[in-house]
Amino acid sequence: MESPARAMRPEVAHLLxxxxxxxxxxxxxxxxxxxxxxxPEGSLGAPLSEERRATAQxxxxxxxxxxxxxxxxxxxxxxxxxxxxxxxxxxxxYA
Numbered sequence: 001m002e003s004p005a006r007a008m009r010p011e012v013a014h015l016l017x018x019x020x021x022x023x024x025x026x027x028x029x030x031x032x033x034x035x036x037x038x039x040p041e042g043s044l045g046a047p048l049s050e051e052r053r054a055t056a057q058x059x060x061x062x063x064x065x066x067x068x069x070x071x072x073x074x075x076x077x078x079x080x081x082x083x084x085x086x087x088x089x090x091x092x093x094y095a
């Protein structure tokens with residue numbers, strides 16, 4: 001899942017959070033803030049990233065930091081969830 005993060009300003013602290021759980025526990029969950037990539041000479045890739053394993057209980061995944069300046073100064077949020085024979089729920093993505 002990808003979503004524009006238009007309101008994020010470089011060098012200002014931001015917090016992104018969502019809640020996740022999986023049955024059975026163990027799904028890999030990764031959230032990244034990515035440079036928009038339209039400016040390859042100044043692209044930073046994924047300057048902020050958080051990864052964890054989901055449990056059977058709801059837990060928050062938090063990405064906290066200051067996006068660095070890039071030529072584009074626009075970012076998007078990438079959410080990746082992976083696992084086999086698991087059901088994963090997520091809720092409440094907010095910035």
